[in-house]
Amino acid sequence: MSQDMSQKTAPSNDSRRTFLKFSAAAAAASAFRIVNEPFLAAAAMERKRSQFPPGAVVINANENPLGPCDMARAAVVAQAPQGGRYSYWLTDELIDTFAEQQGLKREYIHVFPGSSEPLHFSVLSFSSPARSYVTGDPGYEAGMEAAKISGARVVKVPLTKTYAHDIPAMLAAAPDAGLFYVCTPNNPTGTLTPHADIEQLVAKKPKDSVVLVDEAYIHFADGAETAMDLVKAGQDIIVLRTFSKIYGMAGLRCGFAIARPDLLAKLEHCGGWSALPITAVAAATASLKHEHLVADRKLINSTVRQKTFDWLSRNGYSYVPSQTNFFMVDTKRPAKEVIDAMAAKNVFIGRIWPAWPTYSRITVGTQPEMNAFMAAFDAVMKNAKSVSFALPAADPALPGDLRSSRHDRIDADGQMLPAVR
Numbered sequence: 001m002s003q004d005m006s007q008k009t010a011p012s013n014d015s016r017r018t019f020l021k022f023s024a025a026a027a028a029a030s031a032f033r034i035v036n037e038p039f040l041a042a043a044a045m046e047r048k049r050s051q052f053p054p055g056a057v058v059i060n061a062n063e064n065p066l067g068p069c070d071m072a073r074a075a076v077v078a079q080a081p082q083g084g085r086y087s088y089w090l091t092d093e094l095i096d097t098f099a100e101q102q103g104l105k106r107e108y109i110h111v112f113p114g115s116s117e118p119l120h121f122s123v124l125s126f127s128s129p130a131r132s133y134v135t136g137d138p139g140y141e142a143g144m145e146a147a148k149i150s151g152a153r154v155v156k157v158p159l160t161k162t163y164a165h166d167i168p169a170m171l172a173a174a175p176d177a178g179l180f181y182v183c184t185p186n187n188p189t190g191t192l193t194p195h196a197d198i199e200q201l202v203a204k205k206p207k208d209s210v211v212l213v214d215e216a217y218i219h220f221a222d223g224a225e226t227a228m229d230l231v232k233a234g235q236d237i238i239v240l241r242t243f244s245k246i247y248g249m250a251g252l253r254c255g256f257a258i259a260r261p262d263l264l265a266k267l268e269h270c271g272g273w274s275a276l277p278i279t280a281v282a283a284a285t286a287s288l289k290h291e292h293l294v295a296d297r298k299l300i301n302s303t304v305r306q307k308t309f310d311w312l313s314r315n316g317y318s319y320v321p322s323q324t325n326f327f328m329v330d331t332k333r334p335a336k337e338v339i340d341a342m343a344a345k346n347v348f349i350g351r352i353w354p355a356w357p358t359y360s361r362i363t364v365g366t367q368p369e370m371n372a373f374m375a376a377f378d379a380v381m382k383n384a385k386s387v388s389f390a391l392p393a394a395d396p397a398l399p400g401d402l403r404s405s406r407h408d409r410i411d412a413d414g415q416m417l418p419a420v421r
């Protein structure tokens, strides 16, 4: 055997190590997927991508029934004929518009097709087997799914009695933290974490860790303060914004990560630099330029929500007083039973969080949709056998995720998810 051949057939230890490293990376990359609200909502119903029955009331995924505003729709139509071109300058225009409105430097803004990508990329960039991922409980689950890919320990910290993130407890629970996720208003409770608490987290967090503040629902809330001032101050913080909620563009896909350029650069390494759908970008710019959109829609949502809350109170049902376009209602028995009974009445409500097993999340729809919800809920609940459940019941010592070999699926926070292959 020639020297050449032996080198080809018997790789050195170094190249074997390199190969193994790349194979592991490739395996991780092949398992990578973006988990988001429609995925979780469909998984909770085990219905995947099938359509809802005719006339269904769909209030399970925190979507906005109003859809994009008129100006955004016109922008989509105007851009459609240009769909054969990348037209990068439209993204620049969106960045410039947002930068001017928020007093941000344009290099602190990165546009994504929604906020799910930067959420996942943040977890991949800043958490690892050595640096844990810290989140509120109950909280939005997408980051926990991403932490399975980064290999990070997931630290779930129960919310306070006022349903805020318990910042001192989050700090105490994870001296090895790589990423703290603070969703405010929080999904699924719709409640706020005060700005002062986020400041405290930024000031006291372990060195080199990053705070990720998800402001997906901030426009619906009264008195919510953005954390973008901490970005401007150069802190280790990333703020997420999406056009999926108040702007009604979940199906069009557009969102922002707002952070120091060095932090944004880390996210770019995960997701590359991809062109954006120009219809979505043009619709997002038009939405930002709409002077009354946020105020009008906030009022519509809070009016329908308050009527629903008043009805729930009058009828003796308890709920968490949310500031957003969704709320948690106490079903006083395993919430899955109520979700299934509601579905049988063609009203599709949201999910369960294991920390609160007798609660289900309801999205605020239109008034007619909420009228249908109230009628169906009353009928279902009148047949219900109550069980008691006191909040907060979350035990941080309990593992959040269990693996079910029978179904070969991952039960993550009450969701039956297809296993990653």
Ligand SMILES: Cc1ncc(COP(=O)(O)O)c(C=O)c1O
Binding pocket: 036, 037, 038, 061, 062, 113, 114, 115, 116, 117, 119, 140, 183, 187, 214, 216, 241, 242, 243, 244, 250, 254, 255
């Ligand atoms: C808290 C929170 N963050 C992020 C997202 C992601 O939304 P999108 O990818 O549509 O921007 C959602 C979706 O519902 C959410 O609830």
